Amino acid sequence: MTPERFETLAEAFGGDVARWPPAERDAAAELMTARPEWAQGVLALARGLDAALDAAPPPRADAALAGRILATAPRPRRRWTGWLVPAGMGAGLAAACAAGLLAGAQFSARPAGGESDAIVATIAGDDVAIAYALGEGA
Amino acid sequence: MSDPDEALLREVARGDSVAARALVARKLPRLLSLAGRMLGDPAEAEDVAQEAFLRVWKQAPRWRADGGARFDTWLHRVALNLCYDRLRRRRELATADPPERPDEGPAPDRGLEAQDVGRRVAAALQGLPDRQREAIVLCHYQELGNIEAAAVMGVSVEALEGLLGRGRRALRAALTDLREA
Numbered sequence: 001m002t003p004e005r006f007e008t009l010a011e012a013f014g015g016d017v018a019r020w021p022p023a024e025r026d027a028a029a030e031l032m033t034a035r036p037e038w039a040q041g042v043l044a045l046a047r048g049l050d051a052a053l054d055a056a057p058p059p060r061a062d063a064a065l066a067g068r069i070l071a072t073a074p075r076p077r078r079r080w081t082g083w084l085v086p087a088g089m090g091a092g093l094a095a096a097c098a099a100g101l102l103a104g105a106q107f108s109a110r111p112a113g114g115e116s117d118a119i120v121a122t123i124a125g126d127d128v129a130i131a132y133a134l135g136e137g138a
Numbered sequence: 139m140s141d142p143d144e145a146l147l148r149e150v151a152r153g154d155s156v157a158a159r160a161l162v163a164r165k166l167p168r169l170l171s172l173a174g175r176m177l178g179d180p181a182e183a184e185d186v187a188q189e190a191f192l193r194v195w196k197q198a199p200r201w202r203a204d205g206g207a208r209f210d211t212w213l214h215r216v217a218l219n220l221c222y223d224r225l226r227r228r229r230e231l232a233t234a235d236p237p238e239r240p241d242e243g244p245a246p247d248r249g250l251e252a253q254d255v256g257r258r259v260a261a262a263l264q265g266l267p268d269r270q271r272e273a274i275v276l277c278h279y280q281e282l283g284n285i286e287a288a289a290v291m292g293v294s295v296e297a298l299e300g301l302l303g304r305g306r307r308a309l310r311a312a313l314t315d316l317r318e319a
Contacts (some may be wrong), residue, residue: 012302013284015307021283049306049309049313058279059175059180061167061170062184065187066163069162070158072188073158073195074153075153122159
């Protein structure tokens with residue numbers, strides 16, 4: 001390595017040879033052995049600027065920043081949507097529920113009494129069952 | 139060479155909150171350091187970090203190193219692009235309405251204290267041309283090797299060396315009085 005190259009590397013990468021390009025470190029070490037005083041002078045000048053750069057404090061994170069970032073992170077997929085929706089069962093189930101409610105409403109509009117009222121109560125659920133029981137009691 | 143972040147990214151993509159926390163803990167300080175030193179404004183640096191992580195979350199399910207860029211290199215590139223967007227906007231605003239430059243020198247009746255030195259250096263860094271500042275930030279503060287820094291900047295290693303050398307010489311000239319203090 002030429003002295004000029006050594007100076008160029010110190011100017012670019014600073015006074016710590018361990019931070020120089022790996023391919024040039026051995027040659028740099030040879031030059032440092034051959035001309036120790038000169039090499040140390042070059043490195044000391046570069047280290048002065050390194051130290052000045054290190055005096056500029058790193059920006060500090062707002063404590064809430066990590067929380068704000070994590071709030072946008074991906075969420076795990078909900079497992080039930082994985083098997084229910086692709087099979088088309090979600091829509092089928094919703095349709096069945098709607099049909100049940102409709103049937104319940106139609107049956108509950110009929111006059112109370114007799115065996116059919118017991119069926120209405122069974123099909124349409126608790127609300128109708130309560131209304132049926134109250135009607136029977138009246 | 140395997141990417142040290144790849145396994146963590148796979149877990150993040152599955153929605154693992156522990157992995158997301160680990161990735162934020164690993165990368166957020168580096169992102170803030172990069173953006174803070176490129177922009178010289180902590181609030182803007184935080185905005186850049188948040189925007190960069192939005193891109194990380196989007197990219198995580200698709201991330202495949204496959205011998206291409208390492209995740210850390212990609213993340214640096216993303217953050218730098220966001221910084222350059224802001225620097226461009228700043229220049230446009232400055233052209234329309236030039237701000238008054240604060241005096242960064244020390245008060246005449248007192249010497250330079252550590253805080254003053256830090257501020258002076260930060261101001262000198264902001265005074266450099268963007269590409270020189272970028273080279274110094276990547277190599278000195280982010281501790282990237284010359285090949286990786288050149289890859290992030292999209293330049294040859296020789297061009298990187300030139301930018302570093304010119305930037306450091308300009309800094310030394312701007313901070314001459316610190317050596318005398």
